[in-house]
Amino acid sequence: MPEGIDPNAVLQIGQEQCAQLEAVKAADPKAVVSQLIEKTDTNMVDAIAALCPGLQPELVAAARGFSDGEYTVGEAAAKDGSGSVALGSYEAWNPSETCQLTAFDAAGRTLAESTGTSPVTIPAGTARVVSNGCYTWLTA
Incomplete structure (x- = not known):
């Protein structure tokens, strides 16, 4: 964690992003895959693995798109x-x-x-x- 960055704030942001992605998944599973195709980077992959493992299948699908x-x-x-x-x-x-x-x-x-x-x-x-x-x- 870089100096001066509050780890609790980073965790909270990650949890909020997971909640947002889960809500998109509930409304339209293909929409969340599309969103992950556009926005996935190493940090997102790590965050999903740690904070929202329920999105792992969508992350795998996004890697193929x-x-x-x-x-x-x-x-x-x-x-x-x-x-x-x-x-x-x-x-x-x-x-x-x-x-x-x-x-x-x-x-x-x-x-x-x-x-x-x-x-x-x-x-x-x-x-x-x-x-x-x-x-x-x-x-x-």
Whole structure:
């Protein structure tokens, strides 16, 4: 704990964040996964493990999702809109009217497209995925 920081205040903030995430989960389980895709960092992972372990399944699901950005195909998405995504089926949570996801092969040919209104499969042979206006993609 950095000097001058009250550990009780940090604990209270963490407990409040857990309560907020639990409330979102109760209202819409996919919404909390989407929120974790957007906001998860090392501190959040540690806080969930220590303070709200009931959110662990949603945290695992969030690690398999991705946000808008440009990605290569690999194991897991980075949360900063770059990195890689895994092959598989995804669904957009609360996409905008301008949502567009396109999966390209190595030659730049389109293999799959989605406007977020239904699940999309990132197929074998995909080299690059680009998503705009979709916010977050969860595994379907």
